[in-house]
Amino acid sequence: MDQIVKFYQTGTFTVGNRLLAEGQRSVQADMHRTNSLNSGHRACQGCGEALGARYAIDAAMQATGNQLIAVNATGCLEVFSTPYPETSWQIPWIHSLFGNAAAVASGVAAAQRALGRPHVRVIAQGGDGGTTDIGFGCLSGMFERNDDVLYICYDNEAYMNTGVQRSSATPPAARTATTPAIGSSPGNVFGTGKNVPLIAMAHRIPYVATASVANLRDLERKVTSAMEIDGARYIHIHVPCPLGWGSAPEDTLKVARLAVESGLFPLFEARHGKITDRTPIRRKVPVTEYLKTQKRFAHLFGNPPELGRLALIQQIADRNIEEFGLLQ
């Protein structure tokens, strides 16, 4: 930031908008923000996905001068935003299927080229199920062709729309409807799942980033950066789901922040397959602080607590911190 800001002025770690020059203020603070995902939709209280989508799409709208088309995979975001005849979308928006958002977006982008409208940009968006599982083939195809699409995955770590079933983004030990907290090793299996940001990087696409609703300014900045680049881009946003995670709706930002500060969800940017920036952890917290906020991990804290598996989760966080260099 160009402007020197004294943090004590706000009393928190947040840099308040009123302290910043106008050009540095957030998109959401802008009188002309587009409210692309308008109020009145039917997301649950405290929905991280609704929050993430609102910030991401408004930032993309501002970055493109409102020349944006969005393609949505089937999922919570689609269902809660378009219970026709109501729609929350103030932008051209299409939903086709669960597994084809990236391919439909490739088609929309191809149409813009054919029509000679390169200034009209395309975003595809879906949840972790629609991205890391059923939509993965189309996503990888869009990446390798370097189609001019920004794909945003709102990762709430399970199939929430169908009632909280495990996806390949579900963390170890988490209880879901298909990884119940019963038996000798309750919850999701350790050593499974895939890291789609890293897989996206392996495609050597121009831009990959992770973001979190814990840091909405960073999220906006990453979307803005992504829209300044042509070709295939990917942003993976961590979005707590109070319903599926068993967290308090008012704790969505806190839970998201603990995921980042524990090292379980590293924030970074990568260009052409190389990590170019990461967000350092300011105050490292043990993973238990994060896990305790959510009922999906409650079985880890029984009597006696599952110290062995808690240690394994701490190992995952520590490895992230080391690999991504999060403690500086």
Add this chain to the structure above:
Amino acid sequence: MLKQIEGSRAVAEAIALCRPQVICAYPITPQTHIVEGLGEMVKAGEIANCEFINVESEFAALSVAIGASAAGVRAYTATSSQGLLYMAEAVYNAAGLGLPIVMTIGNRAIGAPINIWNDHSDSMALRDAGWIQLYAETNQEALDLHIQAFRLAEELSCPVMVCMDGFILTHAYDRVDIPSQEAVDAFLPRYEPRQVLDPADPVSIGAMVGPEAFTEVRYLSHHKQLRALGLIPRLAATFKDQFGRDSGGLIRAYRTEDAETIVVALGSVNGTVQEVVDSMREQGSRIGSVSICSFRPFPLTALREVLQHAKRVVVLEKCLAVGLGGIVSDGVRKSLSGIVLNGYTVIAGLGGRAITRGSLTRLFEDAERDELEQVTFLDLDADVVSYELERESAEPRPGPTAEAILRRLGTVASRIG
């Protein structure tokens, strides 16, 4: 311009004349040569303002076409067999969204057992997905139907499949008349999308629809196809006026005026059927045939008019409704509701089994004597079947059927005759 070219090339040239803007390509035998041809033409700059996209699956191919079509451009793809099934979800979706995509089906059997040769199992499996389905008899008709298909699709805002027999048409070198660009432009106006994703006028497309309106949405897609029953013959007539050729339409009757026996079939086998009809007529038979070009919408009234005075109808099908018999027969018999005549279903040409004039002659002669079963499998090798049935009942773990049959047949299994 007259050219002696492969059927696939003829279709590719027809598509190019239709000025497509997005073409999605994924290889699957036997449609591959079509998209190869188009890829060449786009790369050479022969199709202006057209994006050619190599995708990673058929599911993606149609999905890209869906995105392109919804964004307001003319979109095309082609597939066959497993590829059509792999994109099945998107096939329904394109129709549900009312997107006027045109797709060629190079008709091919569906596995297992895996088989690359021709029958109609693939397009028949998706017959109720909401697409219009047109079946070409010849390469010339395949070429012409694609030009008609774009106009039909765009007038109705409904996707159209043009089905052509794999290998028999796609790989056959035949003489075709390729129309001029001016002639095609005069027939096919610029695409004006009914709905479009445009930042200047934002709309939401693809919302959830509950019980309160789903029936009405589905009724309207049915209604759209009923409108097509009128539009398809009108377009064929306009096409004839402008190009001087009979192509398309709902059905085409051949020597049916006084026929007691009428054979109904789809696609290229009609050529063979007509030859057999000619030779049997020379022997005094009162036989004729009907080629169904439009299978969806199904031409109930047009068929009834042609078939109602016959004594018997033989439906020759390159597909099988397992556990029932025929698929085409269902529609044909529905068209004859209340009329008493003998109806026979003949399953023929599965997985590329050749349908010969000899076999058809014997079959139709049996039909004339009303000696056919309700459902007949043409040229079924009864020895192979009974041997396999005995073996399966005798052995506690008989193993895979197809492999056992091939072992017994030996290297002749590679024959397709």
